[in-house]
Amino acid sequence: MTDMTQPTPVFVRTAPTPARAAPLAERRPLWRLLFGDMVSAAMTLVGLLGLAWMLPHLLSWAVINSVWTGGGDECRQAGACWAFLAEKYPQILFGIYPPAEQWRPIAVCALILGLGLWSLPPRNWTKATLGLWVGGVLGSLFLMGGGVLGLKSVPTSAWGGLPVTLLLTVWSLGLGFPLAVLLALGRRASLPVPRYLSIGIIELIRGLPLLSLLFIASILLPIMLPDGVSIDKLARALAAMVLVSAAYIAEVLRGGLQAIPKGQTEAAQALGLNWGQTTRLIVLPQAIAKVIPPLTSTIIVMVKNTSLVLVVGLFDLLSAGRAALADPDWPAPFAETYLLIALIYFTICFSISRYARWLEMRMSKGSRR
Amino acid sequence: MNAVELSRVNKWYGDFHVLRDVDLTVARGERIVICGPSGSGKSTLIRCINRLEEHQAGKIAVEGNEVTGDARSVEAVRRRVGMVFQQFNLFPHLTILENCTLALTQVKRMPKAQAEEIAMTYLTRVRIPDQARKFPGQLSGGQQQRVAIARALSLSPEIMLFDEPTSALDMEMVKEVLDIMVELAGDGMTMLCVTHEMGFARQVADRVIFMDAGQIVEAAPPASFFTNPQHERTRTFLGQVLH
Numbered sequence: 001m002t003d004m005t006q007p008t009p010v011f012v013r014t015a016p017t018p019a020r021a022a023p024l025a026e027r028r029p030l031w032r033l034l035f036g037d038m039v040s041a042a043m044t045l046v047g048l049l050g051l052a053w054m055l056p057h058l059l060s061w062a063v064i065n066s067v068w069t070g071g072g073d074e075c076r077q078a079g080a081c082w083a084f085l086a087e088k089y090p091q092i093l094f095g096i097y098p099p100a101e102q103w104r105p106i107a108v109c110a111l112i113l114g115l116g117l118w119s120l121p122p123r124n125w126t127k128a129t130l131g132l133w134v135g136g137v138l139g140s141l142f143l144m145g146g147g148v149l150g151l152k153s154v155p156t157s158a159w160g161g162l163p164v165t166l167l168l169t170v171w172s173l174g175l176g177f178p179l180a181v182l183l184a185l186g187r188r189a190s191l192p193v194p195r196y197l198s199i200g201i202i203e204l205i206r207g208l209p210l211l212s213l214l215f216i217a218s219i220l221l222p223i224m225l226p227d228g229v230s231i232d233k234l235a236r237a238l239a240a241m242v243l244v245s246a247a248y249i250a251e252v253l254r255g256g257l258q259a260i261p262k263g264q265t266e267a268a269q270a271l272g273l274n275w276g277q278t279t280r281l282i283v284l285p286q287a288i289a290k291v292i293p294p295l296t297s298t299i300i301v302m303v304k305n306t307s308l309v310l311v312v313g314l315f316d317l318l319s320a321g322r323a324a325l326a327d328p329d330w331p332a333p334f335a336e337t338y339l340l341i342a343l344i345y346f347t348i349c350f351s352i353s354r355y356a357r358w359l360e361m362r363m364s365k366g367s368r369r
Numbered sequence: 370m371n372a373v374e375l376s377r378v379n380k381w382y383g384d385f386h387v388l389r390d391v392d393l394t395v396a397r398g399e400r401i402v403i404c405g406p407s408g409s410g411k412s413t414l415i416r417c418i419n420r421l422e423e424h425q426a427g428k429i430a431v432e433g434n435e436v437t438g439d440a441r442s443v444e445a446v447r448r449r450v451g452m453v454f455q456q457f458n459l460f461p462h463l464t465i466l467e468n469c470t471l472a473l474t475q476v477k478r479m480p481k482a483q484a485e486e487i488a489m490t491y492l493t494r495v496r497i498p499d500q501a502r503k504f505p506g507q508l509s510g511g512q513q514q515r516v517a518i519a520r521a522l523s524l525s526p527e528i529m530l531f532d533e534p535t536s537a538l539d540m541e542m543v544k545e546v547l548d549i550m551v552e553l554a555g556d557g558m559t560m561l562c563v564t565h566e567m568g569f570a571r572q573v574a575d576r577v578i579f580m581d582a583g584q585i586v587e588a589a590p591p592a593s594f595f596t597n598p599q600h601e602r603t604r605t606f607l608g609q610v611l612h
Contacts, residue, residue, distance in 0.1 A: 101529035266421050267458035267517075271524065272447040281471065285462050365460075 052174035072330040080335040081298035092337060095160015099104055101152055105163040109135045112166045120355060121363070137170055146201045156234040160315030160323075162344065164234075168306040168316065171238050173299060175243030186277065188257060198250070210308055213240040218312040239308045245302045252294045256287030289363040296356035300349045307345075317341055339367035370433050372417060372528050372529045372559040378427035380413060387413050387584040388424065400560045402570040402591075405580035406606060411563045414580070415530045418561070418576030419450040432527065437577070439452075448476075455533040457513040459505035459520070461528060465492065466501040469520045484523075491519035495549050511542030516547055529553065531562040565610055579603045 028036070065079025068086070075081035085092070096104045115136045119129055144163060147153035186198030203214070205213070207323040217240040218233060225231070260283055268278040310319030321341045325332045374528045375397040380388040386600045387410045395401055402412045408491050417429060418424040420436055429436040459468050469488035473479045479487075492498045495515035497508075505513055514534055521529060530552065535543045547569050553561055554573040564570070570591055571576050577594040577600070579587045587594070587603045595611070 173404075190562075217488075261456075263456050263458040264460065265455060267452075267454060267460070269421060270419055270450075270452040270454075271520070272444065272476040273472060277475050281475065282460055289462065327586060 023315065034344035054273060060292050072327075075333065076331050080336055081331065082334045084330050085336055088327070088330075088337075089340075091324040091338065092321045093161045093162075093164065093317070095315035095323065097160055098152070098154060098158070100152065101146075104143050104146070104151070104154075104184060105159075105161065107216060108143055108163045109145075109166060111136050111140060112163075112170060112304050116254070122359075126202055133170075137167070137174065142220065146332055155312075156232050157235065157262060161320035162317050164309075164315060164320075164350060165303075165306050165317040168238060168241060168309065169303050172241035172245045172302055172306070175242045176302075179246035179248060180249035180253055181284065183246060187250065187254055201243075202247045202250055205243050206251070210240070210244050210305055211311060213244060214312050216240070230268055233312065234314060237312055239306065241302070241309075245298070248298050248301075249295065252298055254287075257283065257293070260286050267321035289360075292360045292363065293358055296353060303349055303352070304345060317344060370397070371395060371430075372399065372432060373561070374428075374430045375418075376428050378414075378417065378424050378429060379604075380410075380417065380422065380424045380426075387583050388417070391427070391583075391585060392520055393578070393585065393588075395559065395561065397530075397558045398559055399575045400554050400573050401576050401577045401578060402574040403561065403563045403580060404565060404567070404606070404610070408584040409580040411580045412532050414563050415452075415532060415563055417449055417523070418528075418530060418536060419452055422509075447605050449525070449526055450528045450530060451524060451526035452530045453514070453517050453521055453534045454530065455536050456504070457517045457537070458512070461505050464502055464504055465497070465508070468505065468516060469523045472520075472524055488519070488523050491522045491536075492516070493517045494522070494552075508537045509542060510546045514538065514542075514546045515549055518546075518553075522553075528559040528561070530561065531564065533565070533578055535562050535564065549583075566605075567595070567611055579606060582604070595596070 033040065036043045060079070062080050067074050067077070067079055067081050067083045070083050071087070072084075075083060088101055090099065097105055113322070115133055118124055118132070142148055143151070144159055144167070145156070147155060183198045183202055186194040187202065189198075206285065208216075215239055218238040221236055221239075222230060264282055264286065265278055270284045275279070277291055306314045306316055307318040309316050310322070315323060318341055321337045325334060325337055371394050373393070375391055375393040376390055378391040379386070391410075391413075391414060393401075403414065407413050413422055418431065418436070420438075423438060424436075432449055434442065434445050436442055436446050458472070459465075463471065464484060465489055470481065470484040470493060473484035473487060474481055477484075489498055489501065492501055497515055497519075497520055500508055500512060500516075503518065506600045508516065511599075514537075515590055518534075534550070535546050540544060543566070547566060549575055550560070550562070550569065560573075562569070562574075574591050576588055577591050578585055579594075579600070581602050586601045587598060589599075594603075595607065598607055
């Protein structure tokens with residue numbers, strides 16, 4: 001052996017390296033976040049000044065100078081007129097529905113809300129629940145419309161406010177969703193007729209503003225129908241909303257369908273499942289779970305779209321609120337009324353958003369790879 | 370009667386002639402291993418048997434029933450033939466148990482309790498009964514593939530097709546899947562396996578088939594296939610996969 005030869009590098013571990021705790025994440029204290037550098041400090045100061053400038057006005061309007069009780073005359077001053085809401089809330093919530101019968105829209109709202117809450121946990125997603133919804137929604141129509149079981153008949157032109165908003169939402173999504181599934185499946189079909197039909201419907205509806213569709217439904221449809229045949233105005237508006245929600249949801253679903261690997265359908269086919277079973281049990285559940293975030297956005301947009309029916313003379317929550325403002329005895333407190341309506345819309349939409357987030361987390365738990 | 374009979378089967382993907390005059394007869398209880406370079410048509414061949422792919426010329430018969438595009442024929446062949454895929458293809462939104470009972474309750478219209486009993490029998494056979502309530506994503510690749518085997522076996526098929534069942538697995542998980550397949554072969558199941566596991570071929574195959582460019586180039590019992598391959602292409606291929 002000479003000095004020229006290098007020993008072969010051999011490494012054999014003698015002692016194992018024990019696992020150590022991970023280092024703690026560095027946390028920036030709040031004051032460093034707000035005043036850490038010149039830019040942050042300047043932004044913080046501007047923000048605080050802005051708040052200091054606006055907050056007193058807001059406080060004096062909303063609280064200090066506000067009127068909580070009394071009538072229209074007490075309200076003719078600077079502060080917020082909360083008394084108006086206290087007085088007019090039935091009209092904002094239920095429109096021009098006969099006051100003596102207002103337990104009916106209240107019952108409808110409670111029914112839909114109750115069904116909604118019941119349907120939240122996925123373990124309640126059963127055929128029975130679906131039946132409850134169909135029964136509940138049809139029951140709501142009878143309850144609102146009356147004319148049976150000794151209930152006073154109330155035409156749809158007198159319906160208004162929250163129940164109309166809720167019913168339009170439930171109907172347009174409830175009928176729109178199955179239609180959307182058909183359109184999305186049709187768009188991916190290999191047969192040309194369903195494919196081009198689906199593409200045609202989706203592109204046509206998406207290419208038209210909802211407003212123009214509502215006008216078409218409420219003005220053109222009666223002209224096109226033969227004499228003597230008339231469709232209720234609410235139903236006409238509803239038809240337009242169903243089509244719109246179906247077209248948009250179909251495109252969202254198509255994205256989900258495309259994300260399902262081919263192996264999933266092949267495995268289902270190899271097990272002997274037919275097309276319907278494969279679609280219903282394997283493809284759609286996975287596709288829907290994949291598109292919960294965009295689906296939520298579409299649903300929230302549809303909830304808010306219901307407010308557009310005011311252009312064809314229907315009284316949803318927003319237009320019922322506007323109608324309530326027309327009382328000459330009051331100084332028309334727009335801000336207060338719109339705040340209340342905004343609060344109701346926000347509560348509905350934010351709840352949907354939180355629920356969807358929860359659902360998404362729950363679904364991803366099972367299917368993570 | 371033979372389990373599977375293919376005569377002059379041809380298939381094209383567009384202009385690409387993927388299966389060329391394939392003739393193959395598989396007796397009941399026979400274990401066939403199909404190997405060959407990628408793109409040689411071996412997966413396509415077994416996928417034609419249960420009609421996941423459509424053949425355009427020639428005749429395929431399973432247990433004497435011809436495989437055609439007719440819905441009844443497709444249903445009949447799929448009732449007899451189970452399949453295991455390279456990518457497992459478990460249903461990620463269903464539990465392990467639900468994966469195995471789905472076809473029993475939906476296709477065979479079996480009551481849930483009975484289906485679960487059968488599924489548990491096969492999950493026990495592939496040695497993962499304790500994972501039945503988990504979701505596929507919570508299992509290792511080897512475990513998922515064993516579930517896939519149990520899922521196919523739950524329908525008591527007469528013929529099992531394996532499409533590269535160990536190719537997507539980490540090395541240390543290959544054996545647990547192969548062990549199950551060896552057991553299955555020992556039970557007398559008719560098997561057609563596309564695989565590069567030559568050790569498995571040696572151990573259980575009655576015949577090894579080498580495919581290249583859409584044709585069967587050589588078919589022989591493993592003893593002569595590995596020691597005395599006749600065709601030049603077979604020798605080259607074996608030189609590449611055997612070390």
